[in-house]
Amino acid sequence: MSGLRLLRSVWRSAVIGARISRTHGPASCTGLLHTSLRPRVPCRAVHVTPKLSNVKDTAQPVEEELGPFTKLIEALGFTGPLKYSKWKIKIAALRMYTCCVERIDYDDLFERCNLSDTLNSWFLVAQLHVWMTLVRMKQEGREGKFMCKYIVHSMWEDLEQRGKVMAIESVVLKENISVMTENFYAAIFGYDEGILSDDHVLAASLWRHLFNKQCEDPGQLELMVEYVRKQVQYLDSLSGEDLLLTGEVKWRPLLEDNPQSIVKPISPAYNDEGL
Secondary structure, eight states: OOHHHHHHHHHHHHHHHHHHHHHHSOOOOOGGGGSBSSOOOOOOOOOOOOOOOOOOOOOOOOOOOOOHHHHHHHHTTOOOOOSSOHHHHHHHHHHHHHHHHHSSOHHHHHHHHTOOOBHHHHHHHHHHHHHHHHHHHGGGHHHHHHHHHHHHHHHHHHHHHHHHHTTOOHHHHHHHHHHHHHHHHHHHHHHHHHHTSOHHHHHHHHHHHTSTTOOOOHHHHHHHHHHHHHHHHHHHTSOHHHHHHHOOOOOOOSSOSOTTOOOOOOOOOOOTTOO
């Protein structure tokens, strides 16, 4: 895919996306969340690796047949019996969220994508990785959906704690988290549409939600489209049972020699307690 063709397609898609943005699009955060966290690093030239093919089609999980009691308690907002204990899945969810924020090379990603080094940019990158884990875990039936709930819960808890560490006033922090919540669910909608469509639609979604409509370099968009596609492919290659019990994810690097290779790692070891 030509970089210039990709960027032109993004601009065309943005016309359609703007209609969604009026009701679901990103809202503006207050200035405090845009305060620089450390000095800006000059941007190096972008290196774009060969184009990655579209993500492989994955079979939809077979819906589990639920008994009348399970249907009743879940209709009341509770979670019925799961294959694994709930506390094991909660611990794995916290670990998976930790992998989304602590195993990312933010310096390299900020530099190559020319993103400002702020709490808001950190959140935009983190929510992209959280979304990719949600896409994977939703394939694991009721246990996976239960885990998704606590991955998102961990994200908001972490964001609130980071705001307190930065000494953001509670009222202002609450307002910013409210805005970020709206942006998060708008991004989820856009990314879902992008991953199920072609690279042009995914690039348009990244342009709106990750780059906040500020990217004019088609190479940066192409780089991130490739990055998302290969991460989703990689997550699909991991064992669902391992993910539910350990939550361990090691992300593939932003740039690598062979982005289309899928190397399945050694399954992580865990004991009967899921630790």
